[in-house]
Structures are given as structure tokens and as C-alpha cells.
Amino acid sequence: MNKLLKIEWLKVKNYTAFKLLSIFFCVGVVLINYAVYAINKNILANSTGGKLLASFNPYNFSNTWQSTSYTTGFLLVLPAMLLIILITNEYTFKTNRQNIIDGWSRNEFIMVKIIIAIIFAIISTLLVVLTATGFGLLSGSDFSLNQFSHVGFFFLKALTYNMFAVLIAVLIKKTGFAIGLYFIYLGTENFLSQMLDIASIKLKNYNGTDLGSMGDYLPMNAADGLLTFPDNPLKSLTRNILPTDYFWVVISLAIAYFILFVVWSRKKYLNADL
Amino acid sequence: MAILTVENISKNYGKIQALKAVSFSVPKGCVYGILGPNGSGKTTLLGIIMNVLKATSGTYKLFDEVATDAHRKKIGTLLETPNFYHYLSAVRNLKISAAIKEHGEEDIENVLNTVDLYKRKDSPFSTFSLGMKQRLAIGAALLGNPDVLVFDEPTNGLDPVGIAEIRILIKELSAKGKTIIMASHLLDEVEKVCTHVAILKQGSLLASGTVKDVFQESDIVQLAAADKEKLRCILAELNNFLRLDEVGGNLELSYESGTANLEEINRYCFDKGIVLSHLQIKKSNFESKFLELTN
Structure with missing residues (x-):
């Protein structure tokens, strides 16, 4: 695998889109969290809305793990887009064919892409850890690993987003269409998720059947639903602070969807004409 | 191997x-x-x-x-x-x-x-x-x-x-x-x-x-006569050629390389009551052989 990754590195290290999107993502993670940090520090903390709100700092330890994970989650489309570009480029320029002709097996080709998707997720997560630690220390609170589980939820979300990008790229093959479809799917699934959540509430009110937040059972929302912004004290008074109603169901589904994306991408690549 | x-x-x-x-x-x-x-x-x-x-x-x-x-x-x-x-x-x-x-x-x-x-x-x-x-x-x-x-x-x-x-x-x-x-x-x-x-x-x-x-070489004999159909019928009775085709209004007989005999063919046609207006031999080239195979 090390050899395969070295070859992948040869392919991307001089690719401008790779450098730009990577830099954009890294800087973006810090900036988006700084924006939320600054808004909370300068606006909410000085608000006249009440002492409860003013005492709430989402970047204090241990809130920082949850806040940074949740906020950075919005930027996960960037590594996903990069993955789509890298894979669809191989189809566009037929370099995937050349790799196979030169002696790679189809399995080696698709597995190294899957490994890259996992590496992107790991790097994104490390970035979250660093950023969360930085803002936590900046907030002046004592270091704590409480609620570090949210970093794990972020990792799962990153894995799902990246693996879904690999699948879309392998299925669609054209960069523009693949990126377009990726975003259309995200939007459509969000809409469906809202509809399912409303249906869940109606069902519960109608005959007491509790199926949880059914919207979170959809692929991207399963990974997404685990991540929430820390509830401020006012909000906590009014709702349950658990990220989802059925934590283990949702986390199991998120893992199952990830495996499905891996198996589907691999099967498609192994059997299709290139 | x-x-x-x-x-x-x-x-x-x-x-x-x-x-x-x-x-x-x-x-x-x-x-x-x-x-x-x-x-x-x-x-x-x-x-x-x-x-x-x-x-x-x-x-x-x-x-x-x-x-x-x-x-x-x-x-x-x-x-x-x-x-x-x-x-x-x-x-x-x-x-x-x-x-x-x-x-x-x-x-x-x-x-x-x-x-x-x-x-x-x-x-x-x-x-x-x-x-x-x-x-x-x-x-x-x-x-x-x-x-x-x-x-x-x-x-x-x-x-x-x-x-x-x-x-x-x-x-x-x-x-x-x-x-x-x-x-x-x-x-x-x-x-x-x-x-x-x-x-x-x-x-x-x-x-x-x-x-x-x-792409074995062959001899191609081109023939023409006023009554093309009669010519085709009598040529079909010959038994030592490989193929009989019509190309550009002429009839063509293909023979293994070196086996076509124009004098014999001319005499055979004359004996059968056909006067040939055109009789020519040519060697098949790589291209004609390919076209012969693919058409």
C-alpha cells in the first residue's frame, strides 16, 4: 500500500487544484471556527439577553470539541470535491486506463482511492483536533477531553462525505456532473430528512409509535445527525441535549452506509469497462 | 511458446x-x-x-x-x-x-x-x-x-x-x-x-x-465480352480458378500465382463462341488481397 500511496503522491503533489483546495480547506477550518468564536465572544457574550447566554462559551473546554467538529463539518464538501476532481480526472484523461495497462490491478487502483478518502478524513480530523485545542486554550479554560467523542462523530462524517464522493466519482466519471450531483444529493437528502422528521413527529402524535428522527437514517444525515452545536444554557432548558434520539441506531447506520459506499465503488470499478 | x-x-x-x-x-x-x-x-x-x-x-x-x-x-x-x-x-x-x-x-x-x-x-x-x-x-x-x-x-x-x-x-x-x-x-x-x-x-x-x-499472391485475369452473361456462364464451367468476380464491368478470374494461362482461356472462350474484347492479367497486391478478404 505504501508503494501505491507514493505513486498517488507523485500524481497530486504538483496539481494546482490539489494545492489550492487543500490550502483553502486548512485555512477555512481555522477561519470558520474563528468567525464563530469571535461572534460568540464579541456579540453574544456582550448581549443583554441574559447572564445565562453571556456565560456560555462554545470554545471553552470541553465545548470546543463539539463546536469545532460541528462548525468544520460544513467545510467537508471541500475535500469531497477534491476527491471527485482527482478521481474523475483519471477518467477524463484516461490515466486510470494507463495505470491498469502499466500493471496495476483494478483493485489496487480503487483501493488506493478509498485509502486516500480515509487519509483525507484522518487529516481533516487532526485539523479539527488542533483547531479545537487552539481555540480551547485561547478561551482560557482548562484542557479537558470531555466530549471528545464529537471528534469521533466528525471523523465518521468526514469518512461518509469522502466515501460518497468516491462513489459518485466512480459512477458519474465526469467532474462537473459529479460535483453537481453531489451537491444536489446533499440538498435533496436534507429536504427528505426534514420531511421524514415531520412524519416521525406526526406518527408519534398519532399512535405513539416512536421511530426516532427518521431523517437521520438517510446516508449523509446519519453521519451529520451525530454532530450538533453545543446547546447554550437557554436552549438546553428546552430540549434534550442528545445529538439524536437513537444514538446507536444512527451511528450503526452511518458505519453501514460507509461500508456500502466502499463495497459499491469497488464493485463498480472492478467490473466496468474503463 | x-x-x-x-x-x-x-x-x-x-x-x-x-x-x-x-x-x-x-x-x-x-x-x-x-x-x-x-x-x-x-x-x-x-x-x-x-x-x-x-x-x-x-x-x-x-x-x-x-x-x-x-x-x-x-x-x-x-x-x-x-x-x-x-x-x-x-x-x-x-x-x-x-x-x-x-x-x-x-x-x-x-x-x-x-x-x-x-x-x-x-x-x-x-x-x-x-x-x-x-x-x-x-x-x-x-x-x-x-x-x-x-x-x-x-x-x-x-x-x-x-x-x-x-x-x-x-x-x-x-x-x-x-x-x-x-x-x-x-x-x-x-x-x-x-x-x-x-x-x-x-x-x-x-x-x-x-x-x-x-496475403498469398495470386494472378487475376480480367475479361470482357459483348455478352457478359454468356461469358460468365462459360467461365463458371472452368474448374482451375479460385474465384470469379465482377469488378468495374469486367469479369475477373483469380488463380494461384503463376497458374493463369491467357492463351488457354482465350481459346476456351473462342471455342465456346465468345470473342473477348478485353483480356489482361495482373498480380494481386497487398491492398487488393485485403479488400478481397474484407469485402
Whole structure:
């Protein structure tokens, strides 16, 4: 695998889109969290809305793990887009064919892409850890690993987003269409998720059947639903602070969807004409 | 030892049958031409052998064994069009090919010199002309000095000088004992460099064997008379010719090379009451033989 990754590195290290999107993502993670940090520090903390709100700092330890994970989650489309570009480029320029002709097996080709998707997720997560630690220390609170589980939820979300990008790229093959479809799917699934959540509430009110937040059972929302912004004290008074109603169901589904994306991408690549 | 053995390979694209149970064998050390008009299935066949396409049915062997990726690493291949990373230089692209083939990078300079791209080694692939791209692809195929080379339309996009250089290169490689499998729709190319040939048309194998056997020379006798139908009837009664065709208003009798006798044919027709207005003998050339096979 090390050899395969070295070859992948040869392919991307001089690719401008790779450098730009990577830099954009890294800087973006810090900036988006700084924006939320600054808004909370300068606006909410000085608000006249009440002492409860003013005492709430989402970047204090241990809130920082949850806040940074949740906020950075919005930027996960960037590594996903990069993955789509890298894979669809191989189809566009037929370099995937050349790799196979030169002696790679189809399995080696698709597995190294899957490994890259996992590496992107790991790097994104490390970035979250660093950023969360930085803002936590900046907030002046004592270091704590409480609620570090949210970093794990972020990792799962990153894995799902990246693996879904690999699948879309392998299925669609054209960069523009693949990126377009990726975003259309995200939007459509969000809409469906809202509809399912409303249906869940109606069902519960109608005959007491509790199926949880059914919207979170959809692929991207399963990974997404685990991540929430820390509830401020006012909000906590009014709702349950658990990220989802059925934590283990949702986390199991998120893992199952990830495996499905891996198996589907691999099967498609192994059997299709290139 | 057979370098490649193809057994009943078929390939369907939906309802279109691109290959129909094609079988042939490529002996070691030959230059094997896969010849056929555009759309005859040449690239599809090579694509299946190089694992970028899946055969609908049939099997193939490389080096007398069930084909694996390890076998493919021993083959230098140029398939259809040059496929490289457009933003990378020639040398970086070759480094990727060399790494996949598990060869060192020491070959790269030599290969760039062979295909006359050394001066442009650091230029991005996207800035290359079609001919330069083709030469780089040939260079990539030569990496690691493989014993078997597969070239699909190797002279595509090259100028006449480039075409001549590639043909010389193929002959030189052949002289060194390399086995070369080459797909082409150019008769001239196959005639000049190949020792063996397989002819494809609309996915079917029409003939295969040595160039000498497949393109065996023949005598073609052209005849014309006022009553063409009567002439056709009496010629059909002859029994020592290979084929009787009508070409451009004349009738043509094909004979094995050196066996046609104009005097005898003229006398035979006269005896049957036909006065010939045209009687001529010509030798079939490579092109006419190919057209004869494919039409």
C-alpha cells in the first residue's frame, strides 16, 4: 500500500487544484471556527439577553470539541470535491486506463482511492483536533477531553462525505456532473430528512409509535445527525441535549452506509469497462 | 511458446457485437499485426487483453498462463491514445509509469532520447503536440525494456518522418527478439513491419497466420465480352480458378500465382463462341488481397 500511496503522491503533489483546495480547506477550518468564536465572544457574550447566554462559551473546554467538529463539518464538501476532481480526472484523461495497462490491478487502483478518502478524513480530523485545542486554550479554560467523542462523530462524517464522493466519482466519471450531483444529493437528502422528521413527529402524535428522527437514517444525515452545536444554557432548558434520539441506531447506520459506499465503488470499478 | 493466446473472445456493447468469438495465437518473437478497418474491433480486443475492458465471453492467456497483472507489467503498451497527467511533465509522467511497472527510473533518460523528447522532458504534457504525445506514449511502453510490446495505431498523429522513425524502431525492436503486437488500419504499415497478421472485420476474424500465407499472391485475369452473361456462364464451367468476380464491368478470374494461362482461356472462350474484347492479367497486391478478404 505504501508503494501505491507514493505513486498517488507523485500524481497530486504538483496539481494546482490539489494545492489550492487543500490550502483553502486548512485555512477555512481555522477561519470558520474563528468567525464563530469571535461572534460568540464579541456579540453574544456582550448581549443583554441574559447572564445565562453571556456565560456560555462554545470554545471553552470541553465545548470546543463539539463546536469545532460541528462548525468544520460544513467545510467537508471541500475535500469531497477534491476527491471527485482527482478521481474523475483519471477518467477524463484516461490515466486510470494507463495505470491498469502499466500493471496495476483494478483493485489496487480503487483501493488506493478509498485509502486516500480515509487519509483525507484522518487529516481533516487532526485539523479539527488542533483547531479545537487552539481555540480551547485561547478561551482560557482548562484542557479537558470531555466530549471528545464529537471528534469521533466528525471523523465518521468526514469518512461518509469522502466515501460518497468516491462513489459518485466512480459512477458519474465526469467532474462537473459529479460535483453537481453531489451537491444536489446533499440538498435533496436534507429536504427528505426534514420531511421524514415531520412524519416521525406526526406518527408519534398519532399512535405513539416512536421511530426516532427518521431523517437521520438517510446516508449523509446519519453521519451529520451525530454532530450538533453545543446547546447554550437557554436552549438546553428546552430540549434534550442528545445529538439524536437513537444514538446507536444512527451511528450503526452511518458505519453501514460507509461500508456500502466502499463495497459499491469497488464493485463498480472492478467490473466496468474503463 | 505463445506470447498471447486468444480463445473465443466476444464483446458486446448492448446490442452491438464488437467481437465475435475471436481466436488466434501470437508466437514469440514475431511482429503480429491486427489489421482491420475502423470499427472492426482491434482496440476492443487489445483493451480486453490489457484489462481495461471486460470480455463478454472467452478467455486469453499471456505467456501461456492465465493472464494476471504481473504479466501485464512485463508488457509495454500504447493503447488507443496517449494517456498521461496533463499537468505533469514528460519525465514525471514516465516516473509514474516506471513506479507502477516497478522499474527503476534509470531508464527514463534513455527512453526520452529514443523517442526524441529529451529536450522537452520538463514541459507539461498538455503543451505537447499530438505527435509528441504519441512519442511519449511509445516511450512509456519502452520503459523497463519489455520483451513484449503492444502498439495500437502507433503512428497516429505522427508526421511522415515520425512514421518512418517508428517503423524503423519497431523493426529494430523486432530484430532484438521482441514480440510486437500491433493494431493498425494501415495496410502499408502492416505490410512493411509485420511477420504475422490477423484480419478483423466487424468483430469477426477473417484470417490469421503469417503475412506470406494470408496475403498469398495470386494472378487475376480480367475479361470482357459483348455478352457478359454468356461469358460468365462459360467461365463458371472452368474448374482451375479460385474465384470469379465482377469488378468495374469486367469479369475477373483469380488463380494461384503463376497458374493463369491467357492463351488457354482465350481459346476456351473462342471455342465456346465468345470473342473477348478485353483480356489482361495482373498480380494481386497487398491492398487488393485485403479488400478481397474484407469485402
